[in-house]
Amino acid sequence: MSQTVLILLGAPGAGKGTQATRLAESRRLPHISTGDLFRLNLTQGTELGKQASKFMDQGRLVPDSLVIDMLFDRVSQDDCSSGYLLDGFPRTVAQAEALQERLGGGEALVVIDLQVPDHLIVERIVGRLSCPECGAIFHTSFNPPVKPGTCDSCQAALTQRADDTAEVVQTRLSAYYEQTAPVADFYRQSCGVCVVDGTNLPDEVFKACQECVTEAAA
Numbered sequence: 001m002s003q004t005v006l007i008l009l010g011a012p013g014a015g016k017g018t019q020a021t022r023l024a025e026s027r028r029l030p031h032i033s034t035g036d037l038f039r040l041n042l043t044q045g046t047e048l049g050k051q052a053s054k055f056m057d058q059g060r061l062v063p064d065s066l067v068i069d070m071l072f073d074r075v076s077q078d079d080c081s082s083g084y085l086l087d088g089f090p091r092t093v094a095q096a097e098a099l100q101e102r103l104g105g106g107e108a109l110v111v112i113d114l115q116v117p118d119h120l121i122v123e124r125i126v127g128r129l130s131c132p133e134c135g136a137i138f139h140t141s142f143n144p145p146v147k148p149g150t151c152d153s154c155q156a157a158l159t160q161r162a163d164d165t166a167e168v169v170q171t172r173l174s175a176y177y178e179q180t181a182p183v184a185d186f187y188r189q190s191c192g193v194c195v196v197d198g199t200n201l202p203d204e205v206f207k208a209c210q211e212c213v214t215e216a217a218a
């Protein structure tokens with residue numbers, strides 16, 4: 001197999017970002033988050049960033065045409081030649097189909113679905129704090145930084161994402177159930193999906209994700 005492609009599915013707040021960071025490090029694969037790519041574009045003031053933010057601020061998905069081009073551009077870079085880990089992509093069946101067509105079937109594809117019930121999702125999202133510098137993720141109650149408001153890893157000031165509010169989270173959850181949940185069915189019918197209980201402690205979730213990757217490679 002020439003490439004390993006790991007895909008992390010799950011609702012917003014299911015823990016994809018946290019697990020993706022750890023899995024990417026342990027598997028030595030680049031961690032590619034389409035949400036992070038949009039936020040980077042926004043910080044850099046690009047036209048793509050401005051267009052995407054109109055949808056992101058409302059909790060809606062960015063149109064497929066904008067996402068797919070950006071993602072394919074990123075995965076054609078040299079660091080992705082032996083594989084990559086996708087966090088937040090694909091989020092629609094059309095994105096999954098476009099990726100499938102691009103991959104062509106010669107790769108080791110592992111799809112992990114992190115499952116967390118809605119009431120926990122809301123609690124997790126509204127208390128989430130992110131580091132704009134290194135991407136570390138904290139939570140005001142479940143995983144507070146040592147010094148309030150400051151990143152443990154790089155000491156930058158932590159921020160709350162504009163879309164991590166109680167109002168926007170409802171729209172994000174609706175988008176998830178309407179547009180993203182069918183993506184798991186798409187993979188269930190092709191390569192299979194490894195379901196992981198995302199309500200456990202991060203270390204346990206990580207262990208279960210590692211097992212999914214190991215089993216798929218066996």
Ligand code: AMP
Binds near residue numbers: 038056062087090172
């Ligand atoms: P995330 O950081 O993964 O929670 O993504 C934040 C927001 O970026 C989402 O709520 C969407 O508005 C947008 N976004 C990220 N990835 C995608 C995608 N694959 N398709 C459409 N919109 C996306």
